[in-house]
Amino acid sequence: xxxxxxxxxxxxxxxxxxxxxxxxxxxxxxxxxxxxxxxxxxxxxxxxxxxxxxxxxxxxxxxxxxxxxxxxxxxxxxxxxxxxxxxxxxxxxxxxxxxxxxxxxxxxxxxxxxxxxxxxxxxxxxxxxxxxxxxxxxxxxxxxxxxxxxxxxxxxxxxxxxxxxxxxxxxxxxxxxxxxxxxxxxxxxxxxxxxxxxxxxxxxxxxxxxxxxxxxxxxxxxxxxxxxxxxxxxxxxxxxxxxxxxxxxxxxxxxxxxxxxxxxxxxxxxxxxxxxxxxxxxxxxxxxxxxxxxxxxxxxxxxxxxxxxxxxxxxxxxxxxxxxxxxxxxxxxxxxxxxxxxxxxxxxxxxxxxxxxxxxxxxxxxxxxxxxxxxxxxxxxxxxxxxxxxxxxxxxxxxxxxxxxxxxxxxxxxxxxxxxxxxxxxxxxxxxxxxxxxxxxxxxxxxxxxxxxxxxxxxxxxxxxxxxxxxxxxxxxxxxxxxxxxxxxxxxxxxxxxxxxxxxxxxxxxxxxxxxxxxxxxxxxxxxxxxxxxxxxxxxxxxxxxxxxxxxxxxxxxxxxxxxxxxxx
Amino acid sequence: xxxxxxxxxxxxxxxxxxxxxxxxxxxxxxxxxxxxxxxxxxxxxxxxxxxxxxxxxxxxxxxxxxxxxxxxxxxxxxxxxxxxxxxxxxxxxxxxxxxxxxxxxxxxxxxxxxxxxxxxxxxxxxxxxxxxxxxxxxxxxxxxxxxxxxxxxxxxxxxxxxxxxxxxxxxxxxxxxxxxxxxxxxxxxxxxxxxxxxxxxxxxxxxxxxxxxxxxxxxxxxxxxxxxxxxxxxxxxxxxxxxxxxxxxxxxxxxxxxxxxxxxxxxxxxxxxxxxxxxxxxxxxxxxxxxxxxxxxxxxxxxxxxxxxxxx
Numbered sequence: 001x002x003x004x005x006x007x008x009x010x011x012x013x014x015x016x017x018x019x020x021x022x023x024x025x026x027x028x029x030x031x032x033x034x035x036x037x038x039x040x041x042x043x044x045x046x047x048x049x050x051x052x053x054x055x056x057x058x059x060x061x062x063x064x065x066x067x068x069x070x071x072x073x074x075x076x077x078x079x080x081x082x083x084x085x086x087x088x089x090x091x092x093x094x095x096x097x098x099x100x101x102x103x104x105x106x107x108x109x110x111x112x113x114x115x116x117x118x119x120x121x122x123x124x125x126x127x128x129x130x131x132x133x134x135x136x137x138x139x140x141x142x143x144x145x146x147x148x149x150x151x152x153x154x155x156x157x158x159x160x161x162x163x164x165x166x167x168x169x170x171x172x173x174x175x176x177x178x179x180x181x182x183x184x185x186x187x188x189x190x191x192x193x194x195x196x197x198x199x200x201x202x203x204x205x206x207x208x209x210x211x212x213x214x215x216x217x218x219x220x221x222x223x224x225x226x227x228x229x230x231x232x233x234x235x236x237x238x239x240x241x242x243x244x245x246x247x248x249x250x251x252x253x254x255x256x257x258x259x260x261x262x263x264x265x266x267x268x269x270x271x272x273x274x275x276x277x278x279x280x281x282x283x284x285x286x287x288x289x290x291x292x293x294x295x296x297x298x299x300x301x302x303x304x305x306x307x308x309x310x311x312x313x314x315x316x317x318x319x320x321x322x323x324x325x326x327x328x329x330x331x332x333x334x335x336x337x338x339x340x341x342x343x344x345x346x347x348x349x350x351x352x353x354x355x356x357x358x359x360x361x362x363x364x365x366x367x368x369x370x371x372x373x374x375x376x377x378x379x380x381x382x383x384x385x386x387x388x389x390x391x392x393x394x395x396x397x398x399x400x401x402x403x404x405x406x407x408x409x410x411x412x413x414x415x416x417x418x419x420x421x422x423x424x425x426x427x428x429x430x431x432x433x434x435x436x437x438x439x440x441x442x443x444x445x446x447x448x449x450x451x452x453x454x455x456x457x458x459x460x461x462x463x464x465x466x467x468x469x470x471x472x473x474x475x476x477x478x479x480x481x482x483x484x485x486x487x488x489x490x491x492x493x494x495x496x497x498x499x500x501x502x503x504x505x506x507x508x509x510x511x512x513x514x515x516x517x518x519x520x521x522x523x524x525x526x527x528x529x530x531x532x533x534x535x536x537x538x539x540x541x542x543x544x545x546x547x548x549x550x551x552x553x554x555x556x557x558x559x560x561x562x563x564x565x566x567x568x569x
Numbered sequence: 570x571x572x573x574x575x576x577x578x579x580x581x582x583x584x585x586x587x588x589x590x591x592x593x594x595x596x597x598x599x600x601x602x603x604x605x606x607x608x609x610x611x612x613x614x615x616x617x618x619x620x621x622x623x624x625x626x627x628x629x630x631x632x633x634x635x636x637x638x639x640x641x642x643x644x645x646x647x648x649x650x651x652x653x654x655x656x657x658x659x660x661x662x663x664x665x666x667x668x669x670x671x672x673x674x675x676x677x678x679x680x681x682x683x684x685x686x687x688x689x690x691x692x693x694x695x696x697x698x699x700x701x702x703x704x705x706x707x708x709x710x711x712x713x714x715x716x717x718x719x720x721x722x723x724x725x726x727x728x729x730x731x732x733x734x735x736x737x738x739x740x741x742x743x744x745x746x747x748x749x750x751x752x753x754x755x756x757x758x759x760x761x762x763x764x765x766x767x768x769x770x771x772x773x774x775x776x777x778x779x780x781x782x783x784x785x786x787x788x789x790x791x792x793x794x795x796x797x798x799x800x801x802x803x804x805x806x807x808x809x810x811x812x813x814x815x816x817x818x819x820x821x822x823x824x825x826x827x828x829x830x831x832x833x834x835x836x837x838x839x840x841x842x843x844x845x846x847x848x849x850x851x852x853x854x855x856x857x858x859x860x861x862x863x864x865x866x867x868x869x870x871x872x873x874x875x876x877x878x879x880x881x
Contacts, residue, residue, distance in 0.1 A: 176625065197620075197875070197878065217651065217653075218652070233627060234627060235627075235650070235651045235652030236648070236652050237648070237654065311648075312635070312638060312642055312643030312644065313631070313632050313635040313637075313638065313642050314632060397644050397645070397648065435821070436834055436835055437821075437857065437860060439853065471833075472834075502637070502643075535645075
């Protein structure tokens with residue numbers, strides 16, 4: 001008995017010390033680590049012990065190299081380099097990009113003019129915090145810095161390569177596949193993931209999942225880039241139908257799309273609608289300054305994240321972003337320009353649609369993605385903000401969760417939810433789920449929003465009624481206060497939520513802190529949920545290839561979600 | 570290796586001293602107070618959540634029976650160790666004493682020990698991928714902190730398959746979820762709302778015939794757990810089989826539904842018996858009643874949660 005107690009005691013003490021080691025981000029080299037990991041750790045250790053401890057990306061363009069130097073040496077970054085006790089934290093530059101208009105708020109634009117304005121993204125491994133900065137290389141100033149805890153920027157190519165190497169060199173992966181894979185076989189290696197019961201859970205560490213497709217299955221190698229090791233493997237089934245990639249040649253359009261739709265805004269004026277639109281770095285197609293008649297309706301709307309989960313219990317999948325082909329690390333990018341199409345109900349033209357597609361290069365093959373964003377504007381003043389996954393993804397049991405950010409124009413807004421006792425006004429920031437037991441108003445509204453311009457809109461979530469194949473949104477709605485002084489997503493946001501949370505923690509909850517709404521300016525965040533399906537006759541969020549008359553064709557089954565906003569008298 | 574700052578070392582020492590004191594004060598009581606049955610349940614508890622109990626160390630019983638999902642897994646059909654679909658939707662393992670049989674489609678199977686052999690040793694597909702001849706897994710687990718002391722207390726030299734199965738049965742057989750609003754109604758602790766009451770009446774009239782009894786899973790007519798014949802899957806040439814009547818407890822957290830997970834929503838299941846087509850109001854009322862059968866209070870009880878939940 002005493003032996004047991006003694007062992008328990010020793011075990012507890014060892015656990016305490018090892019937790020401190022891990023949380024303290026100590027750089028620990030062990031004999032089991034392969035040589036390339038030890039070399040990488042040695043580089044980090046040297047950097048942490050140097051006078052300038054931020055690891056730089058060292059881009060070849062001198063202006064970009066200058067931009068990251070300015071940030072690394074800035075006073076603003078200092079609190080993210082040393083903790084309160086003066087210990088050095090591990091901070092690395094993850095990306096240096098030419099700043100796009102979508103990265104700049106109106107007050108910043110004059111301080112950071114085109115040509116000398118760069119966006120530098122950094123990640124603090126020690127406190128799991130992403131830091132986004134805008135730098136003016138002319139004035140050598142950091143003009144803006146935002147940090148978001150428990151958030152990670154998209155990773156740079158050297159970390160992607162490292163993740164692939166960790167996976168490819170792993171005996172576990174070799175044993176699971178039955179052969180040693182080569183690095184070109186790894187897919188989605190740069191996209192963030194998580195894994196329950198590991199330090200990757202809920203993205204507490206920076207983790208990615210190089211994935212190897214083998215027949216109708218995919219082997220996920222979950223790599224923890226904070227500790228530089230493989231933390232788990234999982235298998236998913238990717239479906240049986242044949243699917244070959246068919247879009248590689250469209251890469252030729254990347255430059256055209258960047259020049260015409262990422263670097264400048266476009267306008268649409270149709271019927272009574274007026275709006276601007278623009279492709280962002282990682283928030284999809286953004287619309288802004290939306291007016292109907294002479295009335296301002298929206299400041300902006302965009303698609304912040306796509307979360308894709310392949311296990312309800314193990315919690316692994318991808319946290320994706322969609323955006324421009326250049327100046328972005330978005331995993332799924334625009335390779336066609338945005339389209340303005342007629343919106344028809346039967347044979348009647350009832351408005352227009354602004355639509356944008358985003359593709360992974362190899363779609364519709366397994367472990368490739370295709371997303372569509374649609375803004376529908378009706379002649380009668382209704383509008384709908386929607387998106388769809390067109391498959392095919394890395395498994396036939398995936399759950400997709402797009403996250404929209406919708407900012408209405410005007411001050412003095414009020415938000416109401418329909419309940420058993422009628423309309424109930426929200427007084428503070430919070431969230432609500434749409435589920436089977438949700439009660440709707442007689443007009444099918446779950447919410448309504450009032451603007452001070454005397455405009456009111458009913459909010460009708462998808463329940464399969466929009467004739468686009470959608471089967472229901474099952475959405476979380478979050479309402480937050482729009483702050484003038486704090487940027488909570490006015491400019492481009494990196495992926496804010498982990499891939500695989502089952503609950504309300506999809507990212508927007510980071511901005512929900514019960515703050516009173518005070519009839520002020522509000523932001524609506526809408527995170528819908530769709531489960532993909534490859535069962536014959538029931539396909540959803542899915543794509544499959546087939547041969548017709550000797551020609552390879554693709555059959556796709558998009559799963560549209562998104563709320564309709566209907567003007568109220 | 571970098572040295573810890575001094576304050577961290579002092580705090581660590583304090584914590585260790587606190588642990589010494591706590592173990593000396595409470596340790597003997599805890600260790601000596603456990604009966605063999607409790608020890609076996611504790612062993613089963615650890616094994617249920619231990620991924621080492623699978624061929625490649627990636628799955629445990631809890632992977633398909635997660636407490637957060639009412640001890641199911643949220644898939645239409647569960648996924649085996651290597652990504653293959655199993656034959657059936659993962660059934661909850663709560664309230665197992667309320668079922669006469671333990672599998673979806675085998676009315677003669679009453680023994681949980683016998684049933685456990687399917688996920689553990691079955692190969693079509695491999696779920697945990699274990700083989701009886703592979704005792705190396707058990708030998709290595711026996712020597713770990715999680716099991717060594719417990720096995721000594723049980724008087725077992727090391728884990729063997731019989732011990733594993735018996736411990737898992739002891740654990741699973743003691744998982745209950747019968748503290749829902751509807752259960753509390755019997756003790757007059759709560760009242761049903763108007764919608765819930767209307768839903769209860771719809772249930773009594775339309776659903777109770779098959780979903781009767783204390784766990785809402787017993788046919789009132791035959792007194793058994795088996796329902797009418799279903800197609801095994803939705804394909805036109807699928808075989809027909811009788812399936813076990815599922816419980817109506819915890820439905821909102823155990824989607825998708827039916828033995829093959831064919832329905833994503835509870836309301837999709839309402840019309841499967843073709844007894845009555847419910848209108849929208851009736852659906853909401855019935856959903857209101859079914860929500861009174863949710864009980865996740867067990868999530869506050871450590872016996873139901875992962876005892877090995879430390880990062881590895």
